[in-house]
Amino acid sequence: MPKKYVLNTDSSNNNKFPNSHATAEPEPPASVFTISDGEVAGYHINQDPFPLASIELQTANSSEGADDDDDSEDDEEEEEEEEKSTWNGRFEFVLSVLGYNIGLGNLLRFPYLCIKNGGGAFLLPYFLFLILLAVPLYVLEMSVAQYSGMTPIRLFGNIAPIFKGIGWSNVITCFVLNIYYSVVIGWILFYLVNSFYVPLLWSSCKNQWKDANCFEVNRTAPRPEYVTNCSEYQLFDRARKTVTETFYEKYMLDISSGVEQWGGIRWQIFVTLLAAWIIIYLCVFRGIHSFGKVVYLTVLFPYVALTTLLIRGVLLPGSREGILYYLTPDWPRLATLTPWIDAAQQIFWSLGPTWGALIMLASHNRFSNNIYRDAIVTPIVCSMTAFLGGFAIFAYLGNMAWKLNTGIDCIFKSGPTMAFIVYPDAVLNLPFPQIWSVIFFILLLTLAVDSEFCTFETMYQCLADEFRILKRRQWLSKLIMTIVSLLLGLPMTTNAAHYIYQLMDWYHVTLLSFVALVEVICFAYVYGSQRIRKDVEVMTGIKMTKAWDFYWRIPLLAILAGLLIMTLVSHKAPTYGNYQYPPGAIVFGWVLAATVVIPLPVFAIHSLLQQAYCPPVKYNSKTEAMRTLVTQTEEWHIRIRINSDGLVK
Structure with a gap:
């Protein structure tokens, strides 16, 4: 199931990067985009290259009910921790x-x-x-x-x-x-x-x-x-x-x-x-x-x-x-x-x-x-x-x-x-x-x-x-x-x-x-x-x-x-x-x-044993599971796309 992410467009955060601006294609609902298979969808951000610290991502909780508000507060706290500072010059x-x-x-x-x-x-x-x-x-x-x-x-x-x-x-x-x-x-x-x-x-x-x-x-x-x-x-x-x-x-x-x-x-x-x-x-x-x-x-x-x-x-x-x-x-x-x-x-x-x-x-x-x-x-x-x-x-x-x-x-x-x-x-x-x-x-x-x-x-x-x-x-x-x-x-x-x-x-x-x-x-x-x-x-x-x-x-x-x-x-x-x-x-x-x-x-042996006996996700074969050990993770692709091009559909 695709993960939902929320784009924080707070003006105080945007002031850090005055040259960046975002345009939605088409008009998106509630500033939400989805990520599936390492790809980013929903928003197209037209801007100069900028560091990850210029936007803040938080995982939207997929569960429903009375716990949503509490989980949202936890996510906001985690989002604040995730923000990466950059050199002032x-x-x-x-x-x-x-x-x-x-x-x-x-x-x-x-x-x-x-x-x-x-x-x-x-x-x-x-x-x-x-x-x-x-x-x-x-x-x-x-x-x-x-x-x-x-x-x-x-x-x-x-x-x-x-x-x-x-x-x-x-x-x-x-x-x-x-x-x-x-x-x-x-x-x-x-x-x-x-x-x-x-x-x-x-x-x-x-x-x-x-x-x-x-x-x-x-x-x-x-x-x-x-x-x-x-x-x-x-x-x-x-x-x-x-x-x-x-x-x-x-x-x-x-x-x-x-x-x-x-x-x-x-x-x-x-x-x-x-x-x-x-x-x-x-x-x-x-x-x-x-x-x-x-x-x-x-x-x-x-x-x-x-x-x-x-x-x-x-x-x-x-x-x-x-x-x-x-x-x-x-x-x-x-x-x-x-x-x-x-x-x-x-x-x-x-x-x-x-x-x-x-x-x-x-x-x-x-x-x-x-x-x-x-x-x-x-x-x-x-x-x-x-x-x-x-x-x-x-x-x-x-x-x-x-x-x-x-x-x-x-x-x-x-x-x-x-x-x-x-x-x-x-x-x-x-x-x-x-x-x-x-x-x-x-x-x-x-x-x-x-x-x-x-x-x-x-x-x-x-x-x-x-x-x-x-x-x-x-x-x-x-x-x-x-x-x-x-x-x-x-x-x-x-x-x-x-x-x-x-x-x-x-x-x-x-x-x-x-x-x-x-x-x-x-x-x-x-x-x-x-x-x-x-x-x-x-x-x-x-x-x-x-x-x-x-x-x-x-x-x-x-x-x-x-x-x-x-x-x-x-x-x-x-x-x-x-x-x-x-x-x-x-x-x-x-x-x-x-x-x-x-x-x-x-850590190499730990990774091999983990993929062989208790992989975090189900793979079609052991070969596919082992191949993931020498390939970039989903987090890598997400962060790199954000870092280099912004969020590109």
Whole structure:
């Protein structure tokens, strides 16, 4: 029996889209139309393309009697929940994508990978994979998301039900990231608060938290002899510790001897973690309307701060040598697999394809937004920002190496070591170090919270699509999710915090290339690469070349498969200086990595069993029932027709 739908033509809703207008053919009764077999009948809407949010649909109850009024009220409440908000402007979307992409990995990890893999030579595989991996995946994800207006679980569940697990994989990826990434935000807040002390607490060993092995570097003049043995300055690999290392390990973390030694909760770290989640919640509790405004500050400020730090850095003695060290290529390094694997993994880690956030962000676009342009420009801008950040970082590292009269490779490390040990040490060489320390840690804070906003909102919207009750009180649902995430992060407020963080960060995205592989199969083969090109043309008027079909179907899949194999073959267990993680910790890491891919077979098997033994509708044959698992659902066709053409008879 055809379903009845009611078209809401309330003038207040139409004011959102003043260019749209409807004409009935013929005069319809009571604004009712019917949908049968995925087709829409009754109304013909003559208008420019507009997003699904411009009209509201509600299922008319087919039952009669006294319950109709109550059911109608329930339908109206559901209709209000169903309305999908859109960005107030294109720049909100672009800035949100940039904020999601330009995270700590770009500023702290990218320069380290350049040094590890041949300096300027690393730029070749990095920008090559930017074009070969990031841009094609961005075009795939963002185009389909904008065309459908759906978030990951709903999108994959309707585009091909057997691939619904991809959406759940996105949720788990974001969920795990939120837990340990918020801890880093807490550490940043800890350093930011301590940046206001005069003198800076990490400038001297003469503090209550001092260690017997703490030593201070003479910063009044460069060392007379050039240190060629990096072991004297190699972080974590010697008994003696610089004051910044001691501050990080003893004062902030009071780090234990191993991952098994948790100790107790450190109250100052718990307070900063709580503050981090309060900031995150206040920015996302109203959805994209709240953080859509926040990104104007949190995305634009890093560019101002980076430029300021770069200008100050290049004026320091030794900065030229630091920048040259950053850019000078060591081409023989490219003869090994390591630079190529690191470059591809950096693309997945820093640009975040297959995490679900890009789909969530693009699903809130207006239908006619030029998504093809945005999908190409945003990853390129992000990568160029990482490249710019490298100049600023290495200018200060060059000055630090000049003071110590040693090589940059002796002092440079990645991740938290770079943020909380190397740079705090570098600012001690500057006049008014408090100012530069505050600027740097505010920069890190804005970079980190932008990424956290997007992954948290992705997780919420996916779950809200599956469990509609979460939409009734968005602020309360997000508050509960915030509290749960905070509680799960408590182990990283103990003395084993750094070990747990490193394990989660090391293994979390190890198997994302497999998720990307399955996603490309779903988009390019099941949905169809030709349909994606047509979708882009419908939305933007841009005709994509057929070369995209070939690339998505063969080379992209081959690159992802090769990357997965090389990642598994070359994988090494993490270490922390001389500390080796026990077997139990390694097992935990691989279990964590597996949680990202487990939803793929679980939901595929569930779909197969459901269609085989208890299908929701009756089919003529088992073959027909199974075919529906790799075809678009009725909801997909309805929403797409509404999104693209309005209601067309």
